[in-house]
Amino acid sequence: MAAPPDALAERVRAGDARAIARAISAIEDAEHGDGAALVGALFPQTGRAYLVGVTGVPGGGKSTLVDQLIATIRSAGLKVAVLAVDPTSPFSGGAVLGDRVRMNRHAADAGVFVRSMATRGHLGGLSRTTGDAALVLDAAGFDVVLIETVGVGQDEVEVAQTADATVVVMVPGTGDDVQAMKAGIMEIADVFVANKADREGIDRLVQSIEAALSLQPPSDGGWTPPVLKTEATTGQGVPELWETLCRFRDRSEALRAARRHARALARIRALAGELLFARLEQALPPDAFARAAADVVARKRDPYRAAQDLLA
Numbered sequence: 070m071a072a073p074p075d076a077l078a079e080r081v082r083a084g085d086a087r088a089i090a091r092a093i094s095a096i097e098d099a100e101h102g103d104g105a106a107l108v109g110a111l112f113p114q115t116g117r118a119y120l121v122g123v124t125g126v127p128g129g130g131k132s133t134l135v136d137q138l139i140a141t142i143r144s145a146g147l148k149v150a151v152l153a154v155d156p157t158s159p160f161s162g163g164a165v166l167g168d169r170v171r172m173n174r175h176a177a178d179a180g181v182f183v184r185s186m187a188t189r190g191h192l193g194g195l196s197r198t199t200g201d202a203a204l205v206l207d208a209a210g211f212d213v214v215l216i217e218t219v220g221v222g223q224d225e226v227e228v229a230q231t232a233d234a235t236v237v238v239m240v241p242g243t244g245d246d247v248q249a250m251k252a253g254i255m256e257i258a259d260v261f262v263a264n265k266a267d268r269e270g271i272d273r274l275v276q277s278i279e280a281a282l283s284l285q286p287p288s289d290g291g292w293t294p295p296v297l298k299t300e301a302t303t304g305q306g307v308p309e310l311w312e313t314l315c316r317f318r319d320r321s322e323a324l325r326a327a328r329r330h331a332r333a334l335a336r337i338r339a340l341a342g343e344l345l346f347a348r349l350e351q352a353l354p355p356d357a358f359a360r361a362a363a364d365v366v367a368r369k370r371d372p373y374r375a376a377q378d379l380l381a
Contacts, residue, residue: 074095074103074106074107074109074110075110077091077092077095077103077107078092078107078110078111078208081107081111081205081208081209082111082114082208082209082210084209084210086179086182089182089205089206089209090184092107092111092205093184093186093198093202093205095107096108096198096201096202096205097186097198097202104198104201107205108201108204111204111205111208112204112208114207114208115204115207115208116207116329117207117212118150118203118206118207118211118212118213118214119212119213119214119233119234119314119318120203120207120214120216120231120232120233120234121213121214121215121216121232121233121234121235121236121314122216122218122228122229122231122232122234122235122236123135123138123215123216123217123218123235123236123238124217124218124228124235124236124237124238124257125236125237125238125239125262126238126239126240127219128240129238129239129240129264129265130238130240130264130265130301130302131217131218131238132153132217133301133302134238134262134264134299134301134307134310135151135153135215135217136174136175136301137301137304137307138215138307138310138311139151139175139181139215140175140304140307141304141307141308141310141311142212142213142311143175143178143180143181145311147180147212147213148180148181148210148211148212148213149180149181149182149211149212149213149214149215150181150182150183150184150206150209150211150213150214150215151181151182151183151184151214151215151216151217152184152186152199152202152203152206152214152215152216152217153183153184153185153186153217154185154186154187154199154216154217154218154219155185155186155187155219182206182209182211184202186198186199186202199216199231200231200332200336203216203231216228216231216232228257229256229257230328230331230332230335231332233318233325233328233329234259234260234314234317234318235257235258235259235260236258236259236260236261236262236310236314237254237257237258237260237261237262238262238264239261239262239263239264239274239278240263240264240265240268240274241263241265241268241269241270241271241273241274242268242269242270255281255282255285256285258294259292259294259317260294260295260297260310260313260314260317261278261294261295261296261297262296262297262298262299262306262310263275263278263296263297263298263299264299264300264301265300265301266298266299266300266305266306267300271298275296275298278296279296282294282296292317292320292321292324295313297309297310297313349379349380353379357379358379361375361376361378361379362375
């Protein structure tokens with residue numbers, strides 16, 4: 070028998086790892102879980118964690134970089150949680166890669182919590198419930214929440230709407246010098262990481278990113294995204310990355326507040342749309358959408374007219 074939302078929320082606030090895992094599972098289970106009630110119970114205790122998104126092209130070494138960031142953040146005496154978003158298994162519906170396996174050296178550390186989440190078909194590099202899962206970890210007292218996305222392209226940049234700071238990871242030799250010129254990636258990054266710095270072409274990659282940055286208009290708060298070299302396998306450059314993220318957080322409190330306002334607005338709009346659609350489905354006969362689709366296929370109505378008729 071599942072614990073009532075208020076009782077589960079109390080255990081989450083106490084930092085109970087099993088309760089945290091159950092709360093995130095309840096949020097992911099939109100059909101049977103108590104996600105909304107849990108978020109409501111936990112929400113007053115949120116807003117303190119520093120949410121850092123780590124995104125970039127597939128194969129860029131994001132998971133290894135996050136693993137090193139965990140160690141660096143823990144050495145500063147801070148509690149850190151990771152939401153590692155992976156592609157969805159077509160068989161089980163779960164996360165395919167399972168980043169917890171790659172970060173198992175922290176398994177015995179009570180100050181670290183790692184959770185893999187499946188996209189379940191959601192575009193943008195994140196799971197639909199990533200933001201709510203981050204709220205659970207925030208309420209549980211974690212100082213930093215690292216959100217690692219699936220490998221994304223220039224138009225899949227939802228992490229920037231979820232995190233307080235966004236790290237974009239690139240590597241030489243994969244066309245990233247061209248990728249860096251694409252607006253979506255350029256606009257979401259607060260910090261660029263040129264990973265695998267021991268590879269040939271690393272300096273060319275850094276120059277390409279910096280050249281593209283020089284063409285960008287000044288950002289709010291006057292922050293120009295730095296380009297840092299790292300070798301995630303050895304940890305080289307990772308302490309400097311964390312120092313840069315701390316400097317960004319301390320310097321741009323107004324920008325952080327503006328982003329949180331935009332995030333809240335986007336979340337409210339999305340939830341309002343989901344609730345309205347659910348009410349529409351409840352109000353209409355079970356076959357209403359199927360009949361509308363049949364009319365569109367038969368060219369009796371166009372899709373816009375069909376949607377307007379359903380709303381009417």
